[in-house]
Amino acid sequence: MKTGIAFKALADPTRREILRLLDGGEKTAGQLAAHFPIAAASMSHHFSLLKQADLVTTRRDGQQIVYSLNTTVFQDVVRLLLDIAPRAARSADEEAKP
Amino acid sequence: MKTGIAFKALADPTRREILRLLDGGEKTAGQLAAHFPIAAASMSHHFSLLKQADLVTTRRDGQQIVYSLNTTVFQDVVRLLLDIAPRAARSADEEAKP
DNA sequence: GTAATAATTAGACAATTGGCTAAATATCTT
DNA sequence: AAGATATTTAGCCAATTGTCTAATTATTAC
Numbered sequence: 001m002k003t004g005i006a007f008k009a010l011a012d013p014t015r016r017e018i019l020r021l022l023d024g025g026e027k028t029a030g031q032l033a034a035h036f037p038i039a040a041a042s043m044s045h046h047f048s049l050l051k052q053a054d055l056v057t058t059r060r061d062g063q064q065i066v067y068s069l070n071t072t073v074f075q076d077v078v079r080l081l082l083d084i085a086p087r088a089a090r091s092a093d094e095e096a097k098p
Numbered sequence: 099m100k101t102g103i104a105f106k107a108l109a110d111p112t113r114r115e116i117l118r119l120l121d122g123g124e125k126t127a128g129q130l131a132a133h134f135p136i137a138a139a140s141m142s143h144h145f146s147l148l149k150q151a152d153l154v155t156t157r158r159d160g161q162q163i164v165y166s167l168n169t170t171v172f173q174d175v176v177r178l179l180l181d182i183a184p185r186a187a188r189s190a191d192e193e194a195k196p
Numbered sequence: 197g198t199a200a201t202a203a204t205t206a207g208a209c210a211a212t213t214g215g216c217t218a219a220a221t222a223t224c225t226t
Numbered sequence: 227a228a229g230a231t232a233t234t235t236a237g238c239c240a241a242t243t244g245t246c247t248a249a250t251t252a253t254t255a256c
Contacts, residue, residue, distance in 0.1 A: 011106045
């Protein structure tokens, strides 16, 4: 699994925000880009990283590329984070859904 | 909160492993360093980052510096990750403790 | 098939990163 | 106070990162 890449992907605030937006439902590259004061090309670079990490999937819809959150892999990452420090995580876990 | 820094701290495999070791209990800088094929000074740099992110705390015990996992902040990070994609996280969460 | 729109790729740039060695600091032992 | 041990700080370097503009590819509309 591409764990390392996933953590790196999460290290950037823009990419975290992209994932946040995608959790609300799939969006086109353009729709996503509109949320940031960054050149489209730079956004594309972020998309590429997220894809490498398998955190998002894409499909083409005509002229547009539609991005979706890969929930499966996102879940894997959460689990891996919990694995790093199961003890510490335990109580966060408890509190997460009371 | 220093969220961004925490995610950056997690982006490096060496640092993730340090946290993993610390989840087993506090350890001195030397004990931690012994687990890696990296110069002590380089390890010190990693420690410094983890401290900046508040993921570890330190105390001096004679000649040694003892590192501990800051479970509180680690939990915060887990929560923040869950916040990025609550929908996606939900099922990971479910499965985490059956 | 030509022009317009959406997105990506290519190449350049400064800034950051992770590693190193050497030097500095802090503590303990004698 | 001098030497040994543990750790950190200071510089240095190559590799990676995040951004940009310009050029390219893919699709749609005329």
